[in-house]
Amino acid sequence: MALTRLLVFVLSAALPLLFSLTESGDIGVNYGRVADDLPDTASVVRLLQHSGITMVRIFEANPAVLRSLANTSINVTVMVPNEDLADVARDPSIAGDWVWNQVAVYLPATQINGVAVGNEVTTPIAFTAVTNSSPPSSGRFHDDLAQPVMKPMLEFLERTGSYLTMNIFPCFAFYDPTNHINRDYAVGNIPNPGFQDPRTGLMYSSLLDAQRDATYYAMAKLGFSGSSENNLGLAAKRVPMKQSIAETGWPARGKVWNSLEDRVHGSGRAATLVNAQAYNNNLINRVLSGNTGTPLHPDADMDVYIFALFNENGKGQGPDDIEQNWGMFYPNMTKVYEFDFHRRSWCVANAAVGDERLQAALQWACRNGADCGPIQPGGKCFEPNTMVAHAS
Numbered sequence: 001m002a003l004t005r006l007l008v009f010v011l012s013a014a015l016p017l018l019f020s021l022t023e024s025g026d027i028g029v030n031y032g033r034v035a036d037d038l039p040d041t042a043s044v045v046r047l048l049q050h051s052g053i054t055m056v057r058i059f060e061a062n063p064a065v066l067r068s069l070a071n072t073s074i075n076v077t078v079m080v081p082n083e084d085l086a087d088v089a090r091d092p093s094i095a096g097d098w099v100w101n102q103v104a105v106y107l108p109a110t111q112i113n114g115v116a117v118g119n120e121v122t123t124p125i126a127f128t129a130v131t132n133s134s135p136p137s138s139g140r141f142h143d144d145l146a147q148p149v150m151k152p153m154l155e156f157l158e159r160t161g162s163y164l165t166m167n168i169f170p171c172f173a174f175y176d177p178t179n180h181i182n183r184d185y186a187v188g189n190i191p192n193p194g195f196q197d198p199r200t201g202l203m204y205s206s207l208l209d210a211q212r213d214a215t216y217y218a219m220a221k222l223g224f225s226g227s228s229e230n231n232l233g234l235a236a237k238r239v240p241m242k243q244s245i246a247e248t249g250w251p252a253r254g255k256v257w258n259s260l261e262d263r264v265h266g267s268g269r270a271a272t273l274v275n276a277q278a279y280n281n282n283l284i285n286r287v288l289s290g291n292t293g294t295p296l297h298p299d300a301d302m303d304v305y306i307f308a309l310f311n312e313n314g315k316g317q318g319p320d321d322i323e324q325n326w327g328m329f330y331p332n333m334t335k336v337y338e339f340d341f342h343r344r345s346w347c348v349a350n351a352a353v354g355d356e357r358l359q360a361a362l363q364w365a366c367r368n369g370a371d372c373g374p375i376q377p378g379g380k381c382f383e384p385n386t387m388v389a390h391a392s
């Protein structure tokens with residue numbers, strides 16, 4: 001814990017400007033590089049741009065990657081690698097050097113908008129830190145982590161206005177047939193039979209949301225909760241701390257190496273191209289449409305980085321290991337399956353026609369099946385209260 005606290009303190013003290021957050025949810029991709037057949041970094045940057053990917057997270061602070069991202073509109077989160085953590089934590093001047101050499105020299109041409117401190121040791125934390133996650137309301141942090149690690153970390157994150165970063169992989173819960181999880185629910189296809197939390201009555205239509213809420217409940221049990229937990233008799237703080245998902249995704253093929261499930265049931269139940277495509281596209285569409293809330297926190301934002309950009313042949317136990325099959329692209333830059341990161345566009349009313357004609361058109365639309373509730377006073381889209389905005 002001393003490690004966590006010191007690291008986060010040192011980095012946030014050294015880098016106040018880098019910790020600015022975007023307010024609404026954004027979607028990016030993890031650009032892992034544990035492979036010997038990946039394209040050069042300049043080609044990768046062109047691929048990102050062409051695909052409409054505006055945020056990447058890298059697992060080191062690789063100079064070639066950071067230089068290639070210069071003068072693009074792509075944001076990047078860099079990471080202090082796990083093997084450097086001890087040194088950086090031991091000595092603030094080493095932390096300062098790290099920040100200068102790995103981050104500051106690339107600014108402002110490269111938009112480095114976050115520094116992750118290690119992976120699955122500090123924050124980001126693995127979802128496996130949460131236990132009893134089904135139903136979500138029973139979620140709590142493992143006893144050996146809750147008081148010694150999570151509580152002081154959450155206090156720190158709250159004090160600094162930061163957010164909890166998690167790695168969440170619903171595919172692993174689905175992979176285990178003894179969990180009897182519906183496939184559409186697991187990948188977030190709507191409609192699906194869903195899952196009702198018997199304690200709260202909340203209905204879940206996505207396993208990812210159930211796991212996000214299990215984490216919110218675990219936070220609530222340590223006193224970090226939104227107002228909606230009041231009915232559980234838990235200490236409440238008004239604003240739920242933001243969760244950011246550093247890694248989530250779905251492998252398109254392969255098996256869990258050495259897994260008993262695989263040997264008994266054969267591979268392919270979970271790790272299929274169709275499931276990977278469904279899960280990642282549902283995720284992209286949710287974030288791009290701004291529909292990121294959970295049943296417990298309907299207004300919750302969700303920053304997400306999909307894992308991963310490429311299949312990485314340097315991982316796992318060979319080509320049939322799921323570890324080599326998380327990519328959305330093959331190393332030759334062909335898509336493994338179809339997906340689209342480009343912002344959805346919508347029509348905007350033409351102000352030049354004048355308010356009177358807009359009003360008439362609006363009334364016609366509202367009488368003929370358009371849902372005009374959100375543009376009534378008090379509705380979600382009432383502001384800005386202008387004819388052009390309402391008509392759009």
Ligand SMILES: *[C@@H]1O[C@H](CO)[C@@H](O)[C@H](O)[C@H]1NC(C)=O
Pocket residue numbers: 067070071109
């Ligand atoms: C980025 O653009 C700036 C300003 O045009 C230029 O000075 C700089 O050399 C560019 N950096 C890279 C790495 O291309």
Ligand SMILES: *[C@@H]1O[C@H](CO)[C@@H](O)[C@H](O)[C@H]1NC(C)=O
Pocket residue numbers: 020021022026054055075111113
């Ligand atoms: C990139 O980062 C800047 C500064 O942190 C932020 O203003 C901008 O919205 C970010 N863009 C994206 C696409 O996340």
Ligand SMILES: *[C@@H]1O[C@H](CO)[C@@H](O)[C@H](O)[C@H]1NC(C)=O
Pocket residue numbers: 330331332333334
């Ligand atoms: C790219 O690689 C994949 C997987 O090896 C292969 O199926 C596909 O045909 C390749 N595409 C091109 C254009 O070479």
